[in-house]
Amino acid sequence: MVDEKKLTPKSENYSEWYNQLVQRAELADYAPVRGCMVVRPYGWALWENIQDALDSRFKATGHVNAAFPLFIPMSFLEKEKEHVEGFSPELAVVTIGGGSELEEPLIVRPTSETIIGYMYSKWIQSYRDLPVLINQWGNVVRWEMRTRLFLRTLEFYWQEGHTAHATPEEAEEETLRMLNIYTDFAVNEAAVPVIPGRKSESEKFAGAVHSYTIEAMMGDKKALQAGTSHNLGQNFAKAFDIDYLDENNTLQHCWTTSWGLSTRFIGAIIMTHGDDQGLILPPRLAPTQIIIVPIFRKDDEQQQVMAVVERIKNELHDFRVKVDDRTEVTPGFKFNQWELRGVPLRLEIGPKDVANNSVALARRDIPGREGKSFVPQAGIAQTVSEMLDAIQANMLEKATQFRDEHIYEPKDYDEFKEIIQNDGWCYVWWKPNAENEAAIKEETKATLRCIPLDQPGGKGKCIFSGEESDQKVYFAKAY
């Protein structure tokens, strides 16, 4: 018999582990409509912390938030040829409104370049109006065939930034600035090590001149595109007449960008850090950073313990802290439940601690006895603060180590195939060629994840064609 209290181990069935974890940690649930997701309060609290971390970075670089409509006229999408080709297979279309057939079908936005481009064309007249730096928090719909909670659902929540600039240099600078913000967020807030890089021609966004990505390695070694930033050149400006008069009174097309990060990132956090006990959340993003579990048997013990618990809780007011004072479940039950939900630090206070002026600390990132320590009640805020920092740092270090251990540099294509077969990543010299890329995908299921910004320099022979090239790239199987 399977122990229903335990998660299916990662090593046994990774996707089952993932699904059980998401649902039992109460992050999200399946909705009545196939492929749709209900984000539960705990999952949404995590998303709100992600939003705050990103929003503060956006604001610091001059961006503002706004909201654009959910419905977009079908004709808007058709104005940019590559864009409509890329998105039409996955559109949800509304044809009836208020009981009668609409003159023009509306699509539920799969992304907002078109409607925002349309508005920008009205707002922008002069070079003095530029740059326009707007971000939107919202939801979009893409009718995907196979779905998974957070990673790919019919509807998902994200932010999409859309900017317009006077020059190609400014647009490229913006595209890279936002990529760097994503990288900074992923590494320093989520403890998810990512590789920032450029997408190949075949993998880029429909309608972009070029796309950048942050690529992360999940616990099963598959790659996950965790955020994207696109330089749209003048493609959308031309399609939507986003024009301005420059200093010389000459009409010019704008240069635009777009960049997005979605609730998929929650999937990245789960699959980067989670273990067989459940979630492990980075302290900087965890909705609850510290859970206090009081332990007592008799009434008089309860009073003494709760007095200490209250005092400690007040001392920790600078942290996101909760007390689990339920009496209907045992401490052991609570330990397991909060571990499942990934709370970084657990604080136990029992009769022994009352007597010794101590508390027991258990860190989530180090399971078992090694992660447990007893510390004095005095100076608890300082102790806890340092430990949360240590957890955050350790999570990043562990994830980085795991990733680096599974990136290989094959000598030849045979070795390449063998590595991909075992789900490793390949870091190889590459001569850009869409046909060769397709051939590799066909044969191995691996895709060109990115051309990293950080290049080693020098030259080498392309892993596939043998031609000389000056760039190295990553290939891997991906979500």
Added chain:
RNA sequence: CGGGGCGUGGCACAGCCCGGUAGUGCGCACGGUUCGGGUCCGUGAGGUCAUCGGUUCAAAUCCGAUCGCCCCGACCA
């Protein structure tokens, strides 16, 4: 849309082959017990067996159709 599987209390499943008044575990409610790693015991609530039709004295079980879901492929933040 191609290949495979499954629909039975909230969840996970047994029962179906060989028709005879619906079962187990988890969860839930109540009482007690326990509480420093998912306590234990007792009592109880909860299901027109996916739907429609057929065979039969009798259908969760046999036959037919329909619907839905899951897994494997093609598409993808």
